[in-house]
Amino acid sequence: MIDASLYDRCVRCGLCLTSCPTYTETMTETSGPRGRISLMKAVAEGELSEDAPGYVAQMSECLGCRACEAACPSGVPYGELIEAARASLHERAVANPARPPKRGGRELSLLLNAVERPSWLHAGARLLRFAQRSGAFAIARRIGLLRALGLEGAARMAPPIDAHFEIPDDAVLRASASRGRAFLHLGCIAQCSSTGIHRAAIKLLLLAGLDVVRPSEQRCCGALAAHAGELERARALARANITAFERSGADVVAIDAAGCGAQCKGYGHLLADDPAWAARAKAFSERVRDISEILAACELPAPSIPLAARVAYQEPCHLVHAQRITNAPKRLLATIPGIELVPLEEATLCCGGAGVYAIGEPEMSARLRERKADAIRRSGASVIASANIGCMLQLRDAIAPLQVRHVVELLADAYA
Ligand code: SF4
Ligand code: SF4
Known part of the structure; x- marks a missing residue:
């Protein structure tokens, strides 16, 4: 149950509006954060039915990108509000199967x-x-x-599926001079479609002096379930990952997908009301780091293989807005010899990927993808760097023949 006073933190200043992808696409008040907060508050106060078509549509149209949260000077925890609103809609749907199913x-x-x-x-x-x-x-x-x-x-x-998967196993990969142990979270679909990214992450963690474990007990981070309002599913997955981490003997949880990282950093919040798990979840979340945070804080040897390319960095929402990480990936890219980093307009605006958003909201997803692709073409970049597997899949076809590659792939290629 959400604390009703959180809605009142919104003073309706509108400073978040220009950060909101759906507002800037539609210029409609209800398609922006301020309008959505008003709708959620009206439902909480019993003035609006959760079944109102406009309400259901707006809870679905929001990308959950949290750009509004990062822009808000009043500290409105928008991510918590939308998560609770979707969870309530989901519970209502389960209790009443006769209601029309949600899109997708x-x-x-x-x-x-x-x-x-x-x-x-x-x-x-x-x-x-x-x-x-x-x-x-x-x-x-x-x-x-x-x-x-x-x-x-x-x-x-559907992403292209790799020939060989990066499936969790219990072997410990040892660094030559070990300074600690990293638990690499392999995600779910990414185990089958982004194996090159995981392999690059392993190579760099070992170079940084961290042993790597990928325990077979680990599970999907639960972000897809949480975004769909299925919080009990997300909590069950969180408990499995916390247990796997505790048994692994690792010092840090390394994550190479920004969406998974944001979700894992939120386990403390997700399980705060579960007395048996709250402290364990908080301890887990405090150990979670995006791979770029870990590598930027380590003394990696200087990369030696040049990359003669103009590279633009697309900032994933769940890294820049949800985790507030913007410098670490750029600093890592800048260490690659020969690279020319070029600016990208609206680099922090959502690309329309947003997990499984395209299933329920294909039109808005496509509009945002095209807006991002246009900005990329104008940048003059020959390679797009990202730090989130979902964004990479969303952009790949839209910007072809330009390449989109993960920061760790580009960096790992710069080492022999
Ligand atoms: S969410 Fe924050 S920035 Fe947006 S209107 Fe409310 S107080 Fe202003
Ligand atoms: S989460 Fe993103 S799409 Fe949703 S209201 Fe905030 S800025 Fe707009």
Whole structure:
């Protein structure tokens, strides 16, 4: 239950409006943070029904990017408010199955079931890889089969699946002169589609003198479930990750996906009302670091292999707004010899990826992707750097033939 006084922290100054992607796209008050907070407050005070179509639509249209939270001088914890609003909508839907399902609800539910069960996830990814490589996937989309099955949204977001997955195992990877131990969180879909990023992260952590563990007990961070309002699912996943970390003997949790990092840093909040877990969750969250924070704080040897490229850094919402990290990735990129960092307009504006946003809100997601792609083309960059796997997947096709690569991939390539 959210503290009702949090709504009153909003003094309606409007200073957050120009940071909000959906407001700047629509110039509509209800599509901005101030309007959404008013709607949530009206529901909390019983003046508006949760079933009001405009309310349901606005809770869905919000990206959860938290740009408004970072811009707000009154300290409105917007992320907590939207999470609670979505959780309430979800509970209401569960209690009353006769209500109309939310947009993309069926696909989302399928996805959430898969990501919390590694064996399902890996089997589904292998099937998807076979379909992608044989051409069956493209044909099924072209003839409308996936649309008919109600899977078009998930199909639109499906990443290319790698041949070999980076699956958690209990081996300890040892640094030559160990100064500590890092627990590398491998995410869920990223285990099957972003293995090069994880391998780059491992290479850099070892270079930084940290042993690396990737315990098999780890699970999806729970961000997708939390964004869908399914907080009990998210809490169960959080408990599994906390237990895995406690048993691992690691000093720090290293995360190479900004969305997962923001979620794991929020476990203390997520489990604050659970007496058995609150202290453990808080202790866990205090150990979570984005990979760029860890590497920027270490004395890495100077990279030696040059990268002759103009690189623009796209700042992921869940790194810059939710975790307030902006300098560390840029500092790491600047150490690569030959690199030219070029500015990117609206670098901190959401690209429309926002987890599984495109399943429920395909039009707004596409508008924001195109806005970002235009800014990227104007930047004159030949490579786009990011620090979030979701943003990379969202932008990849829109900016082709330009490449989008993770900061750790670019940095790892600069070492022999
Ligand atoms: S959320 Fe913050 S910045 Fe936005 S209108 Fe309210 S007080 Fe002002
Ligand atoms: S979280 Fe992002 S999309 Fe939602 S109101 Fe805030 S700035 Fe706008």
